[in-house]
Amino acid sequence: MTHPSLSAPNVLWHRISPQETMKPNERCWCGSGAKWKKCHKYREQQQPINIFEHAVAMREKFAEGFCLATVTHGSYCGANAISSHTIQRRGGLAAISEQNHVLTTKFDLEDLVKNHGTPVLKRVSTKKASTFPGFCAIHDAELFEPIERPGATISKETASLLAYRAICMEYFRKSAAVELDKLQRKMDYGTPFPIQAEIQMRCAASAYGTQLGMRDAANWKAFYETMMAEKRYEDFRYYEVRFSTDVPMVMCGAWQVETDFEGNWLQKLGTTSSDLEHITVNLTKIGDSTSAVFGWAGTKNGPAREFVESFKRVPDDRKSSLIASMAFEHSENVFMRPSWWDNLTADQKSALLNRIPNGTASRMRSANALLDDGAHTMPSHVESTLEAI
Numbered sequence: 134m135t136h137p138s139l140s141a142p143n144v145l146w147h148r149i150s151p152q153e154t155m156k157p158n159e160r161c162w163c164g165s166g167a168k169w170k171k172c173h174k175y176r177e178q179q180q181p182i183n184i185f186e187h188a189v190a191m192r193e194k195f196a197e198g199f200c201l202a203t204v205t206h207g208s209y210c211g212a213n214a215i216s217s218h219t220i221q222r223r224g225g226l227a228a229i230s231e232q233n234h235v236l237t238t239k240f241d242l243e244d245l246v247k248n249h250g251t252p253v254l255k256r257v258s259t260k261k262a263s264t265f266p267g268f269c270a271i272h273d274a275e276l277f278e279p280i281e282r283p284g285a286t287i288s289k290e291t292a293s294l295l296a297y298r299a300i301c302m303e304y305f306r307k308s309a310a311v312e313l314d315k316l317q318r319k320m321d322y323g324t325p326f327p328i329q330a331e332i333q334m335r336c337a338a339s340a341y342g343t344q345l346g347m348r349d350a351a352n353w354k355a356f357y358e359t360m361m362a363e364k365r366y367e368d369f370r371y372y373e374v375r376f377s378t379d380v381p382m383v384m385c386g387a388w389q390v391e392t393d394f395e396g397n398w399l400q401k402l403g404t405t406s407s408d409l410e411h412i413t414v415n416l417t418k419i420g421d422s423t424s425a426v427f428g429w430a431g432t433k434n435g436p437a438r439e440f441v442e443s444f445k446r447v448p449d450d451r452k453s454s455l456i457a458s459m460a461f462e463h464s465e466n467v468f469m470r471p472s473w474w475d476n477l478t479a480d481q482k483s484a485l486l487n488r489i490p491n492g493t494a495s496r497m498r499s500a501n502a503l504l505d506d507g508a509h510t511m512p513s514h515v516e517s518t519l520e521a522i
């Protein structure tokens with residue numbers, strides 16, 4: 134089955150036409166929605182802003198968060214959020230930590246500038262790792278109890294909770310990214326018109342992608358909530374692979390499916406075709422061993438199913454290493470044991486780090502993104518698999 138997005142035309146997302154002068158009351162060319170006289174007319178004379186200071190203020194605002202649990206149809210609980218772990222601190226995170234610390238791919242604007250645009254891994258305490266302020270204490274404990282309890286096993290009910298949590302985190306991140314995009318549009322204060330034009334075109338491109346991503350995440354979130362409330366799991370599918378070897382990585386992520394593990398496109402982002410399917414991946418300790426759980430709600434033979442089928446065809450002794458590549462390629466919520474990273478070769482490290490900017494406005498993803506590159510980064514012994522597809 135071929136997804137319509139593969140043959141649909143690209144959306145002309147960055148098509149804004151910068152204009153040096155406009156009628157004062159016309160909507161500004163930048164797409165802000167404001168009148169020109171209130172937006173770009175005097176942009177060159179405006180005081181440049183310190184983008185980092187603003188980013189810090191914005192992060193503080195988002196650090197407080199609010200509970201995303203839907204209490205009645207269409208309305209959020211909205212209570213103050215706690216720092217919810219997307220990966221259990223005493224389970225998955227504890228298993229890979231050293232001196233209560235792990236490494237992560239998550240970095241911010243300042244880190245990126247400091248390292249001249251080259252991503253490096255960051256050391257974080259397990260207390261702070263994998264958290265997001267998306268649920269209040271009550272909902273966090275109540276909603277996820279079935280996957281947090283000792284001896285938890287994978288079923289449609291528990292796998293859909295893992296998937297739901299990944300989607301909520303993605304939704305939360307996208308909401309923050311939308312705010313950051315708005316902030317970046319102010320980076321042209323005090324610059325001449327040609328620079329304004331360039332900055333606004335770049336912002337328009339990235340903002341478009343973020344907004345689409347947020348809309349999809351909101352739709353999936355609502356879908357899961359209805360499914361769980363009605364306990365009707367027929368459209369939810371999962372595949373679990375259990376490893377008998379120690380896996381030095383944990384992750385929890387959700388994204389739009391793009392390529393499979395064999396070098397084929399399954400869906401294309403940024404086209405006029407919507408209804409893209411998602412995949413969620415949780416790699417963590419479940420019960421006594423480490424499992425990778427792929428979960429999705431979608432059509433029986435759609436792109437998400439094809440994605441998982443191509444992973445099933447990956448030889449068992451390569452599955453862990455390919456999960457590592459996939460984690461760097463698609464997720465920002467990945468945590469690693471420090472000594473594991475230290476023991477990789479320089480080539481293996483740079484190959485993994487190089488994946489981080491893929492799929493952003495600055496670097497296109499290739500069809501071969503998830504094709505096996507032969508790097509043996511993680512030992513892999515598959516103990517068993519379980520599926521409901």
Ligand SMILES: [Zn+2]
Pocket residue numbers: 161162163164165172173
């Ligand atoms: Zn403007």
Ligand SMILES: [Zn+2]
Pocket residue numbers: 200201202210211212268269270271272
């Ligand atoms: Zn709540």
